Amino acid sequence: MDIGVDITKISRFANKDEHFVHRILGESELKEYLSLTDEKKIIYLASHFALKEALFKASQDEHYLKYQFLHDEKCKLYCLNHPEIKVSLSHDDDLIIAFIVKMD
Numbered sequence: 001m002d003i004g005v006d007i008t009k010i011s012r013f014a015n016k017d018e019h020f021v022h023r024i025l026g027e028s029e030l031k032e033y034l035s036l037t038d039e040k041k042i043i044y045l046a047s048h049f050a051l052k053e054a055l056f057k058a059s060q061d062e063h064y065l066k067y068q069f070l071h072d073e074k075c076k077l078y079c080l081n082h083p084e085i086k087v088s089l090s091h092d093d094d095l096i097i098a099f100i101v102k103m104d
Contacts, residue, residue, distance in 0.1 A: 004058030004100040006050040011094050013046040024049055026068035028080060043096070047089055050098035051077075055085065058100045 025033055025048060033044050048069055056064040068080040069087060079085035088099040 001104055002058040002102040004054040004056065004102075005097065006053035006057065007095060007097045008046055008050045008053075009094050010043055010046040010091065010096055013042050013049065016045060021045060024052065024065065026066065026080075028070055029068050032070060043091065046096050047091070047098065050096050051087060051089065051100065054098040054100040055079075055102075058085075058102045 021033070022030070024045065029048060033041055036044055051069045052064050052067065055061070055067055061067075067082065067085070069077055070080055072078055077087045077089055079087060084103045086101040086103065090097050
């Protein structure tokens with residue numbers, strides 16, 4: 001079992017351009033992102049950035065940006081095509097923290 005954690009300021013993602021959004025988000029994530037209000041887009045982008053940073057810390061996988069984190073029908077986060085990766089995310093005020101457990 002490997003773990004990774006990342007914390008970031010949500011406000012850092014308020015003015016990111018479309019190039020950055022497409023670099024961080026995969027195709028399925030982008031669909032979720034585009035359905036959100038502008039305020040929620042900032043939180044979504046910050047969340048997914050933190051999740052991918054935490055994933056890299058847990059796995060050292062250089063392709064960590066290719067992983068996609070989506071919401072199921074109950075709004076629970078999961079890593080697409082990777083059931084061995086468990087995620088937890090929390091935010092308060094301007095901070096967001098992502099926690100990844102990669103099961104063996």
